[in-house]
Amino acid sequence: MNWYGIRAIYKFEMARTWRTLMQSIASPVLSTSLYFIVFGAAIGSRMGDIDGVSYGAFIIPGLIMLSLLSESISNASFGIFFPKFSGTIYEVLSAPVSAFEVVAGYVGAAATKSIILGGLILLTARFFVDYDILHPFWMLAFLVLTAVTFSMFGFIIGIWADDFQKLQIIPLMVVTPLTFLGGAFYSINMLPEFWQKVTLFNPVVYLISGFRWAFYGVSDVNVVISLGMTLLFLLLCLTGVWWIFRTGYRIKT
Amino acid sequence: MEPIISARGVGKTYQGGFTALRDVDLDIRRGEIFALLGPNGAGKTTLISIICGIVNPSSGTVLADGHDIIRDYRAARSKIGLVPQELSTDAFESVWATVNFSRGLFGKAPDPEYIEKLLRQLSLWEKRDSRIMALSGGMKRRVMIAKALSHEPKILFLDEPTAGVDVELRQDMWQMVHGLRESGVTIILTTHYIEEAEEMADRVGVINRGRLVLVDDKRTLMQKMGEKELRLQLARPMNALPEALAGLPVELGEDGQQLIYHFDIRSEDTGITEFLRRLNDADIDFRDLHTRESSLEEIFVGLVKGAREESMEEESQP
Numbered sequence: 001m002n003w004y005g006i007r008a009i010y011k012f013e014m015a016r017t018w019r020t021l022m023q024s025i026a027s028p029v030l031s032t033s034l035y036f037i038v039f040g041a042a043i044g045s046r047m048g049d050i051d052g053v054s055y056g057a058f059i060i061p062g063l064i065m066l067s068l069l070s071e072s073i074s075n076a077s078f079g080i081f082f083p084k085f086s087g088t089i090y091e092v093l094s095a096p097v098s099a100f101e102v103v104a105g106y107v108g109a110a111a112t113k114s115i116i117l118g119g120l121i122l123l124t125a126r127f128f129v130d131y132d133i134l135h136p137f138w139m140l141a142f143l144v145l146t147a148v149t150f151s152m153f154g155f156i157i158g159i160w161a162d163d164f165q166k167l168q169i170i171p172l173m174v175v176t177p178l179t180f181l182g183g184a185f186y187s188i189n190m191l192p193e194f195w196q197k198v199t200l201f202n203p204v205v206y207l208i209s210g211f212r213w214a215f216y217g218v219s220d221v222n223v224v225i226s227l228g229m230t231l232l233f234l235l236l237c238l239t240g241v242w243w244i245f246r247t248g249y250r251i252k253t
Numbered sequence: 254m255e256p257i258i259s260a261r262g263v264g265k266t267y268q269g270g271f272t273a274l275r276d277v278d279l280d281i282r283r284g285e286i287f288a289l290l291g292p293n294g295a296g297k298t299t300l301i302s303i304i305c306g307i308v309n310p311s312s313g314t315v316l317a318d319g320h321d322i323i324r325d326y327r328a329a330r331s332k333i334g335l336v337p338q339e340l341s342t343d344a345f346e347s348v349w350a351t352v353n354f355s356r357g358l359f360g361k362a363p364d365p366e367y368i369e370k371l372l373r374q375l376s377l378w379e380k381r382d383s384r385i386m387a388l389s390g391g392m393k394r395r396v397m398i399a400k401a402l403s404h405e406p407k408i409l410f411l412d413e414p415t416a417g418v419d420v421e422l423r424q425d426m427w428q429m430v431h432g433l434r435e436s437g438v439t440i441i442l443t444t445h446y447i448e449e450a451e452e453m454a455d456r457v458g459v460i461n462r463g464r465l466v467l468v469d470d471k472r473t474l475m476q477k478m479g480e481k482e483l484r485l486q487l488a489r490p491m492n493a494l495p496e497a498l499a500g501l502p503v504e505l506g507e508d509g510q511q512l513i514y515h516f517d518i519r520s521e522d523t524g525i526t527e528f529l530r531r532l533n534d535a536d537i538d539f540r541d542l543h544t545r546e547s548s549l550e551e552i553f554v555g556l557v558k559g560a561r562e563e564s565m566e567e568e569s570q571p
Contacts, residue, residue: 002327008357012346019345087341091400094305094335095358096327248309 005097009105010112013079017113024075025117028067032121035063036128039185044129050187051218056129061212062184063125064118068143069150069179069204071117073171076110076154081161089251099245103155110151111144118143131215138223139214145230146207152237159250178204183212188220203233255319256280257408257439258304263313265299265463273299275463277313281408286430286440288454288471290447290553296463297443298338301410305335318407331359334406336397338413338443344386348377351385352399359404368403375399375429391422398429409433411442415449427453447553459553482545483514483525488538497535501528512539 017024040056047055083089092102125131133139154171161167182204188196199205200221210226213219219226244251258281265274274296281287291297302308304315306326315322320329343351352368372378375395380388385396394414401409411430415423430440430453444450450457451471458468467474490509501524502515512532516523532539 002360004357004360004362008354011357012343012350012354015346015350086343087337087339088343090305090307090335090337090341091355091358093307094330094333096330096360097358098327 002095002097002101005095006101006105006108009092009097009102010109013075013106013109014112016079017075017109024071024113025120028071028117029120029124032063032067033124033128035059035066036125040125040128050190051216053216053218054129057131057216058187058212059185060122060125060129060131061215062179062182062208064121064143065146065182065204065208065211066176066179066184067121068114068118068146069175069207070171072110072114072147072150073154073157073175075113076107076151077158077161077167077171079106079110080155080158081167084158084162084251093251099241102245103152103241107148107151107155110154111147114147114151115143118147133215134217135214139211142207142211142214142227142230145234146211149230149234149237152234152241156237156240156244159244162250175204178202179208183208183220203229206230254283257283257318258441259316260300260304261314263300263303263315264311265296265303265308266311273463274303274310277460277463277465279458279465279468281439281441282456284434284437284439285455286434286442286453287456287458288450289441289443289458289460290450291443291460295460297460298412299463300460301335301412301441301443305333305410306330327360331404332407333410334401334404334408335410336394336401336412336414338416340390340393340397342385342393342396344384346385347382348372348385348388348396348399349381351396352403355400356403359406361404367405371399371402374432376425391418394418394422394426398426402433406438408439408441411440413443415444415446423449481516483516483528484543484545485512485514485532485539486510486541487512488540495535495537497531497537498528501531503528512537 036056036059039059044055044059049055050058080089083092097105157167157170181199182202183199188199188205188209191199206221206226206229209220210223210230213223213226243249258279260277260279263274263277263279264272266272277296277300279300289297289300299308303310304317304322306322306329317329318332320326320332322329343354346354349368349372352372353363356363356368369378372381375398377392377395377399380392385393388396398411398414414430415426418426427449430442434440442449442453454471456469457471457474459466484506487510491505491512492509494503494505498512504513504515505511506513514525514528516525
């Protein structure tokens with residue numbers, strides 16, 4: 001195992017985060033704070049509890065997931081896309097690092113950033129609403145699992161994208177709508193029955209539901225199913241990454 | 254001695270059907286400077302990219318220091334450093350950070366003393382905290398070399414190392430390359446500047462249309478392929494070549510002041526004695542004489558032209 005190689009990629013990516021602190025950390029924290037002010041404090045104060053949880057507290061897991069998904073994808077996709085774009089990928093390709101080590105470096109750094117961000121949003125939320133964490137271990141487990149899975153998904157997008165537009169298209173056109181419609185701001189039980197069934201095809205529902213369960217012990221779907229779906233998506237991403245390195249898709253000619 | 258790089262039957266056909274390399278066999282000796290020459294699109298960069306692991310070969314095998322570049326890629330790649338043709342750098346990183354990144358990537362433990370020594374050798378020490386984007390083109394090229402040498406490789410590939418580099422830096426690089434060779438590093442360089450190969454290389458390989466046309470010792474190549482000419486500065490200018498010299502490979506210089514006699518240095522009888530005897534018989538005096546050998550560039554152009562004509566002939570045959 002080339003530990004120094006993994007560390008080099010990880011350190012390089014983390015250094016990029018510190019260089020772009022405003023963009024990587026401050027900006028998502030600010031925009032999430034605005035959500036808390038608008039939906040939690042202003043609108044939320046006029047809304048009733050959902051499943052026995054105040055609306056301001058109810059949206060915390062969904063808002064963290066919203067940032068976690070978009071930032072994991074964006075960090076990991078940009079992390080691998082930029083070396084391809086600038087040509088510096090030659091160095092990674094010619095180095096004695098395995099596919100696993102490359103992914104561990106890039107995905108590890110992207111997931112770390114997202115987890116830090118999730119923690120900061122959680123701390124920020126404390127300024128606006130009161131909340132409890134009933135199952136801290138599972139909260140952390142869902143946080144880490146989701147960050148790793150979507151960082152890996154972002155890595156695949158970064159490999160697939162051959163221009164900046166493609167880099168943005170899946171996060172903006174697919175992931176953000178799925179997150180908004182995945183129960184970030186409401187319980188899917190509030191939807192008409194037909195749409196409740198349709199919503200179950202949205203994978204983000206399982207992530208948010210499981211994460212919310214870790215906070216308040218309430219969920220839209222069974223937590224075991226949530227965990228299973230998260231692991232399934234992780235497996236799909238792992239398969240995608242394995243196939244990319246096996247075939248050299250868009251990284252090797 | 255076992256070659257440090259041994260390529261056998263290496264071929265590359267891209268997805269679009271373009272064949273960039275055809276059945277290349279090549280051995281690079283330990284500690285030598287090997288120049289790979291060829292026109293644009295000849296396959297030089299593809300060959301280097303295959304050896305370094307950037308491009309997958311369609312056929313053939315390559316051993317680097319005895320390690321298969323695919324089956325035993327870790328050991329093979331750790332022996333190789335690459336300075337690519339393009340100035341691809343992490344613009345926002347500092348020189349120090351990017352060179353240390355390269356060392357780590359190649360699996361080496363941090364060694365600040367070695368990196369300091371390297372940066373000093375390449376006159377980059379004063380710029381260690383500068384962002385790469387703030388450096389000149391020449392300095393960026395040095396950074397690329399520092400990155401390639403950061404993990405102390407045994408084999409260094411320099412793909413067009415002096416393209417777009419000023420004369421002073423080019424001289425510095427030549428010196429550096431010689432210094433590296435003295436320290437035991439094997440250097441393979443591709444270049445468009447034939448004088449660079451002539452100046453630096455021990456052996457030369459010529460690649461054209463994906464085929465390795467020849468590989469030879471530079472001096473032997475220049476002797477074998479080179480044509481020599483004997484130039485006589487005449488005491489009295491001439492209007493036409495005298496009858497006495499008819500049948501000899503001789504021509505009159507444009508100004509009528511010189512006689513140019515062409516001969517093949519490989520030939521046992523160069524005919525110089527006969528030429529001088531006839532001059533004497535015809536009472537033609539000369540003030541000075543000197544010989545001139547074909548440059549590597551002239552040999553290279555001849556080879557590439559010859560290979561192109563051969564390939565056109567092959568294609569035109571039914």
